[in-house]
Amino acid sequence: MExxxxxxxxxxxxxxxxxxxxxxxFVTSSPHFLNKESVPKIMHTxxxxxxxxxxxxxxFFGFRALLLYVICIGACLITEYAYQKYxxxxxxxxxxxxxxxxxxxxxxxxxxxxxxxAILGSVFAIGxxxxxxxxxxxxxxxxxxxxxxxxxxTYPVLTTTWVEPRTVQKAVDAVSAATPLALMKxxxxxxxxxxxxxxxxAGSLGETSAIAxxxxxxxxxxxxxxxxxxxxxxxxxxxxxxxxFWLIDPTKYPxxxxxxxxxxxxxxxxxMVTDMVTSPTTDLGQWIFAITGGIMAVVIRLFGGLPEGVMxxxxxxxxxVPLLNKHTRPRVFGAIKAKAE
Amino acid sequence: xxxKTFARGVHPSYYKELTASKRVExxxxxxxxxxxxxQHLGAVCEPLVKKGDLVVEGQKxxxxxxxVSAPVHSSINGKVKDIxxxxxxxxxxxxxxxxxxxxxTKEWSGPEIDLGSLSPEAxxxxxxxxxxxxxxxxxxxxxxxxxxxxxxxxEAVILNGCECEPFLTADHRIMAxxxxxxxxxxxxxMRATGASKGFIGIEENKPDAIEALKxxxxxxxxxxxxxxxxxxxGAEKMLIQAALGRKVPxxxxxxxxxxxxxxxxxxxxxxxxxxxxxxxxxRIVTISGNGVREPKNLKVRVGTSFEEVLNxxxxxxxxxxxxxxxxxxxxxxxxxxxxxxxxxGTSGITVIAAxxxxxxxxxxxxxxxxxxxACPMGLMPYRLGxxxxxxxxxxxxxYDGQSCIECGCCSYVCPAxxxxxxxxxxxxxxxxxxxxxxAAKANNNK
Numbered sequence: 001m002e003x004x005x006x007x008x009x010x011x012x013x014x015x016x017x018x019x020x021x022x023x024x025x026f027v028t029s030s031p032h033f034l035n036k037e038s039v040p041k042i043m044h045t046x047x048x049x050x051x052x053x054x055x056x057x058x059x060f061f062g063f064r065a066l067l068l069y070v071i072c073i074g075a076c077l078i079t080e081y082a083y084q085k086y087x088x089x090x091x092x093x094x095x096x097x098x099x100x101x102x103x104x105x106x107x108x109x110x111x112x113x114x115x116x117x118a119i120l121g122s123v124f125a126i127g128x129x130x131x132x133x134x135x136x137x138x139x140x141x142x143x144x145x146x147x148x149x150x151x152x153x154t155y156p157v158l159t160t161t162w163v164e165p166r167t168v169q170k171a172v173d174a175v176s177a178a179t180p181l182a183l184m185k186x187x188x189x190x191x192x193x194x195x196x197x198x199x200x201x202a203g204s205l206g207e208t209s210a211i212a213x214x215x216x217x218x219x220x221x222x223x224x225x226x227x228x229x230x231x232x233x234x235x236x237x238x239x240x241x242x243x244x245f246w247l248i249d250p251t252k253y254p255x256x257x258x259x260x261x262x263x264x265x266x267x268x269x270x271x272m273v274t275d276m277v278t279s280p281t282t283d284l285g286q287w288i289f290a291i292t293g294g295i296m297a298v299v300i301r302l303f304g305g306l307p308e309g310v311m312x313x314x315x316x317x318x319x320x321v322p323l324l325n326k327h328t329r330p331r332v333f334g335a336i337k338a339k340a341e
Numbered sequence: 342x343x344x345k346t347f348a349r350g351v352h353p354s355y356y357k358e359l360t361a362s363k364r365v366e367x368x369x370x371x372x373x374x375x376x377x378x379x380q381h382l383g384a385v386c387e388p389l390v391k392k393g394d395l396v397v398e399g400q401k402x403x404x405x406x407x408x409v410s411a412p413v414h415s416s417i418n419g420k421v422k423d424i425x426x427x428x429x430x431x432x433x434x435x436x437x438x439x440x441x442x443x444x445x446t447k448e449w450s451g452p453e454i455d456l457g458s459l460s461p462e463a464x465x466x467x468x469x470x471x472x473x474x475x476x477x478x479x480x481x482x483x484x485x486x487x488x489x490x491x492x493x494x495x496e497a498v499i500l501n502g503c504e505c506e507p508f509l510t511a512d513h514r515i516m517a518x519x520x521x522x523x524x525x526x527x528x529x530x531m532r533a534t535g536a537s538k539g540f541i542g543i544e545e546n547k548p549d550a551i552e553a554l555k556x557x558x559x560x561x562x563x564x565x566x567x568x569x570x571x572x573x574x575g576a577e578k579m580l581i582q583a584a585l586g587r588k589v590p591x592x593x594x595x596x597x598x599x600x601x602x603x604x605x606x607x608x609x610x611x612x613x614x615x616x617x618x619x620x621x622x623x624r625i626v627t628i629s630g631n632g633v634r635e636p637k638n639l640k641v642r643v644g645t646s647f648e649e650v651l652n653x654x655x656x657x658x659x660x661x662x663x664x665x666x667x668x669x670x671x672x673x674x675x676x677x678x679x680x681x682x683x684x685x686g687t688s689g690i691t692v693i694a695a696x697x698x699x700x701x702x703x704x705x706x707x708x709x710x711x712x713x714x715a716c717p718m719g720l721m722p723y724r725l726g727x728x729x730x731x732x733x734x735x736x737x738x739x740y741d742g743q744s745c746i747e748c749g750c751c752s753y754v755c756p757a758x759x760x761x762x763x764x765x766x767x768x769x770x771x772x773x774x775x776x777x778x779x780a781a782k783a784n785n786n787k
Binding site for chain 1: 351353354507578582588589590591593662663664665666670671672673674675676677678679691693698699700704705706707708709710711713714716717718719720721723740741744747749752753754755756757758760762763766
């Protein structure tokens with residue numbers, strides 16, 4: 001339904017045109033220059049930017065991690081293709097956006113998550129989270145996070161059962177372990193920031209190595225596909241807000257660096273808050289979106305029932321995007337300060 | 342870096358090197374010219390000649406009493422062959438005078454007059470009689486700009502030498518080759534408007550023109566403002582903000598902030614009109630683009646056909662689809678035929694040849710906000726595009742769609758290749774039609 005051919009008319013040029021007889025001139029509306037960006041190019045660059053984090057998780061969790069990535073990406077692509085085929089929509093499965101959803105969904109899962117669950121999550125993420133809204137560009141919520149939220153509801157235990165990375169495992173069998181955030185919340189143990197930074201901790205695939213995500217995020221920033229306001233606003237407000245509590249009582253509350261590098265903060269800030277489709281389009285809207293999201297994540301982490309709040313903070317803010325876009329319009333050039341009406 | 346500029350905008354590839362250092366050549370005398378009776382914004386002129394009349398170069402052949410209009414003149418010596426409706430490079434058909442030349446030309450020259458000897462009114466009248474219009478492309482009658490309504494004082498005249506359109510170098514060459522005439526023209530404009538300050542805004546990417554102008558300005562008090570090379574730096578509102586820090590309010594004109602903007606080419610035309618008594622009958626045109634064999638800057642008589650001009654540049658070349666544009670690639674109008682004439686507002690003829698100039702399809706909007714961060718007017722083009730396409734005119738107005746200056750930045754940056762500007766134009770068109778219909782209805786009811 002969105003697919004329409006751009007209006008264009010081809011008219012014959014004058015008979016003795018220097019272009020040679022019969023050559024047709026092309027007529028379109030200005031501008032006649034377009035830049036070289038395209039939706040698939042953006043999406044594939046994001047996939048590329050996710051590679052360091054993927055590699056890190058495979059390194060820390062081994063074969064299971066790789067398996068989950070393959071399953072999630074595959075299931076997302078198949079769901080997208082099947083839906084578009086069934087609904088007789090143009091097949092846009094190659095634009096790379098389903099791959100991103102697959103990778104991001106896998107990154108939110110614990111390494112030991114069952115394959116069937118991963119498939120179910122992928123089908124929900126693409127089918128309900130994206131295609132039912134109208135496909136790429138029309139979804140309100142980040143599909144991967146919606147898939148993860150769905151799995152939280154259906155497999156509450158499995159989505160929160162973690163294993164130590166294989167780099168720190170002592171026994172041959174994987175031993176279940178708590179994530180740094182759960183340790184902080186339920187046992188008041190703070191994990192060293194260095195381990196968080198490199199990823200040598202228990203957690204979801206993409207929650208572990210902050211540095212790998214940072215590399216990918218900065219690469220995207222360099223490419224110009226990340227609006228710097230979003231990760232900066234989100235991480236900045238997380239650090240500032242958690243810093244207040246840390247200053248009040250450093251024994252009870254962890255320091256801001258811990259918050260930044262633990263859990264899904266880095267992944268969320270660089271790859272989910274920055275999702276173009278589900279973030280605001282205006283400058284002010286982006287600031288509000290990111291800053292409120294960051295505060296909400298800290299609130300959930302410190303005072304909510306869950307150890308991790310990044311996912312819900314982003315989903316929650318996603319819901320406000322249409323409202324933010326509507327009420328934070330940029331000021332029109334030359335607008336008179338107070339509209340005299 | 343560090344040059345004055347406006348907020349947002351885009352940086353397309355400029356491709357100015359194709360013609361930037363090429364001196365202006367005079368095109369040979371055309372055998373016939375087709376001179377449209379409307380080469381400006383405003384009322385169409387009525388022909389002052391009839392079929393079979395002999396005309397001389399510079400003779401007025403069309404005029405009308407309307408205030409917002411400019412007369413047209415014959416650009417060659419010869420005989421009126423026909424007066425007919427003919428294709429205009431603006432995309433419409435306009436009554437035009439076809440003149441067959443006799444092969445002779447007139448020399449235009451004269452001593453530099455003393456500006457102080459002319460009253461502002463006389464200056465304005467001379468500018469109107471010479472048929473001078475804005476030569477940057479929009480072709481707004483210059484005499485109208487010089488006559489501000491009562492109670493509105495003009496403080497500054499800015500000459501626009503930005504030339505932010507890719508490919509075009511006509512203004513660049515004018516400033517580099519005839520800086521004296523540019524500065525004199527600015528002085529004349531200041532005298533006509535009573536402005537006390539004069540500025541020349543120029544993009545940093547024309548160092549030779551900046552040098553030349555600096556020499557020509559000397560100690561006359563005219564200030565040269567060097568601006569960042571960014572599109573659309575030459576848009577009137579953007580230029581005023583970048584140069585003077587003043588914002589033209591929504592729905593208002595530059596003169597509401599005490600400024601008049603004119604193109605550098607217009608200043609030269611004024612010089613020649615006042616000193617040589619030469620009306621606007623020829624102009625400098627950049628012929629460039631990858632579809633032209635030999636890109637050039639040519640001095641072309643108004644009425645010469647695009648075909649003839651392109652032949653002087655070796656004709657068209659390149660594989661695939663071709664677009665011939667009146668103007669540059671960002672705002673130029675694509676031509677369906679090469680038999681259209683060069684008019685007063687033709688700053689360039691750009692020929693683009695590519696396997697595919699525009700993609701066949703566009704993708705859904707991914708809300709990347711590229712258009713929002715590119716729009717120099719602070720609009721939300723992705724919204725306006727939808728509203729225009731779907732004729733949701735109330736929303737279109739609410740989102741200030743009518744402030745759009747049609748620079749094309751939004752379509753240029755869109756990764757989904759959505760023809761945003763085309764849709765916004767549709768919205769503006771529908772609103773215009775709506776109000777026209779309402780006005781017609783009100784008239785009928787009277």
